[in-house]
Amino acid sequence: MNLTTSPRAETHHPESRKSTGSPESSESPEAALVGRALVKTYGPTRDEAPPALAGVDLAIAPGSSVAVMGPSGSGKTTLLHLLAGVVTPTSGTVSWRGQDLARLGDAARSRLRRSDFGFVFQSGQLLPELPAIENVALPLMLAGTPRRQAEVRARDWFAPLGLQGLERRRPGELSGGQAQRVAIARALVGSPGVVFADEPTGALDQTTGQEVMHLLTTACAAQGAALVVVTHDPDVAGWCRRVVRLRDGRVESDEVTR
Numbered sequence: 001m002n003l004t005t006s007p008r009a010e011t012h013h014p015e016s017r018k019s020t021g022s023p024e025s026s027e028s029p030e031a032a033l034v035g036r037a038l039v040k041t042y043g044p045t046r047d048e049a050p051p052a053l054a055g056v057d058l059a060i061a062p063g064s065s066v067a068v069m070g071p072s073g074s075g076k077t078t079l080l081h082l083l084a085g086v087v088t089p090t091s092g093t094v095s096w097r098g099q100d101l102a103r104l105g106d107a108a109r110s111r112l113r114r115s116d117f118g119f120v121f122q123s124g125q126l127l128p129e130l131p132a133i134e135n136v137a138l139p140l141m142l143a144g145t146p147r148r149q150a151e152v153r154a155r156d157w158f159a160p161l162g163l164q165g166l167e168r169r170r171p172g173e174l175s176g177g178q179a180q181r182v183a184i185a186r187a188l189v190g191s192p193g194v195v196f197a198d199e200p201t202g203a204l205d206q207t208t209g210q211e212v213m214h215l216l217t218t219a220c221a222a223q224g225a226a227l228v229v230v231t232h233d234p235d236v237a238g239w240c241r242r243v244v245r246l247r248d249g250r251v252e253s254d255e256v257t258r
């Protein structure tokens, strides 16, 4: 697998998007991840505070790519956290492959997050004291894979992501783009069903950001993982097949772009 050679994966070409409609919309029968009537109100004064999410239905089909856009404070990160089982909804349900996340205990939900979901954040998610290879191997080790085996699997990701030779570098010795590629490797090493990315290019320049999106979308497609990306940037959203826009905690539009 070499993910770096083609400038843009044909399955994720931002310029080839036009058709509209919503075949992957919230009632898709093949959806793997389904949020229904999601409401989230933060804090003790929840009766007075406007909800961060005010009733969102969203279904993510296996292997699909979805950008979540919207103004600051519209609920994008909250939606991502609810879908990923990081935050519990005030009301509504999230189910993953038919299993209601709320019915799992905290420990089981954490295990499921480790085994079935991958995460890429804006920056700072790597452990600074560990070399890149150990950062990538960590999710496997946390899931019980012996260290040696975990590092062998982690190493497989370095060449496809253009990181060969950087295995022993610590995060502080990597560029921003290299660190994000290590984060992509870490998100994908456990073969997740869904990768959640919150502003994954937010700390990068435009060119590096596009490269990272190319690698992220190509790697997810190669693994059959769905991708959910929160972004303000239309160029980042352009790598996804579907764009969901939030406003005031509700879905304003839901469009399959090609």
Ligand SMILES: Nc1ncnc2c1ncn2[C@@H]1O[C@H](COP(=O)(O)OP(=O)(O)OP(=O)(O)O)[C@@H](O)[C@H]1O
Residues within 6 Å of the ligand: 042, 043, 051, 052, 070, 071, 072, 073, 074, 075, 076, 077, 078, 079
């Ligand atoms: N942990 C929290 N405690 C209290 N309020 C919160 C918390 N997290 C988010 N909020 C509030 O919920 C609303 C939605 O926040 P959220 O971070 O989901 O929006 P967003 O669209 O991701 O914003 P941004 O683009 O600025 O990151 C905002 O009004 C925010 O202040």
